[in-house]
Ligand SMILES: O=C(O)CCC(=O)C(=O)O
């Protein structure tokens with residue numbers, strides 16, 4: 278599997294700067310042996326970098342970390358063992374992957390908690406967006422066709438219990454977490470391959486990084502059983518996680534040296550039958566005020 282190194286980054290930046298079409302760039306990369314999904318994401322990121330380039334790249338880079346083909350897999354914060362006591366609940370460890378760092382958990386939420394989260398979200402759903410590279414605002418794009426809503430961190434006793442359980446499971450300070458995001462995908466709904474970290478060196482990312490720093494890890498909790506499709510996939514790692522109510526997938530993509538892991542590319546596959554509800558927790562390097 279071929280990963281973008283410094284020379285390819287320069288090639289991407291140069292061609293994006295010259296205004297080459299994304300198709301021609303993807304084509305050239307595929308001919309050189311890159312996976313087509315991966316190439317598509319890299320080209321999109323290069324074009325975004327060009328559009329959203331900042332006047333202070335060194336500073337932005339320092340704040341945002343560095344995507345590295347030589348990512349070092351240092352110690353994961355999550356506890357060892359097959360069962361982890363997470364605040365008020367015993368969570369099972371179903372699978373651990375070392376590179377990229379991915380863990381599948383069972384029994385993170387009870388069926389009642391899943392139902393309550395779904396019912397409390399239903400009437401609040403709005404089409405999900407992604408970060409605009411120039412402004413940091415929200416773009417609605419065809420690659421992300423879910424609808425979603427947020428609960429503020431610890432906004433009431435029920436949410437607080439879940440936030441505390443997740444902080445304990447991820448072994449990461451509660452104050453570093455973003456709110457809890459609920460996502461709903463209908464048949465055909467998907468979130469194509471992407472990175473959860475903010476793309477270093479774009480103005481749009483800098484807006485977000487200012488508040489709490491870079492994202493370091495994600496927990497996606499499945500709130501229902503999806504009859505067909507809707508898996509969380511890691512195309513560069515060849516991993517597919519099927520959603521099951523109460524289970525979760527954790528992945529970490531920023532290490533202690535502030536490198537960002539290109540293998541953490543992931544997406545939500547299209548739902549083929551039924552619907553898919555998940556809850557996402559994105560955690561930051563630093564504390565983040567709500
Ligand atoms: O829906 C999924 O399976 C993945 C969601 C995701 O990648 C995200 O919310 O960042």
Ligand SMILES: [Fe+2]
Pocket residue numbers: 471472473495543
């Ligand atoms: Fe994601």
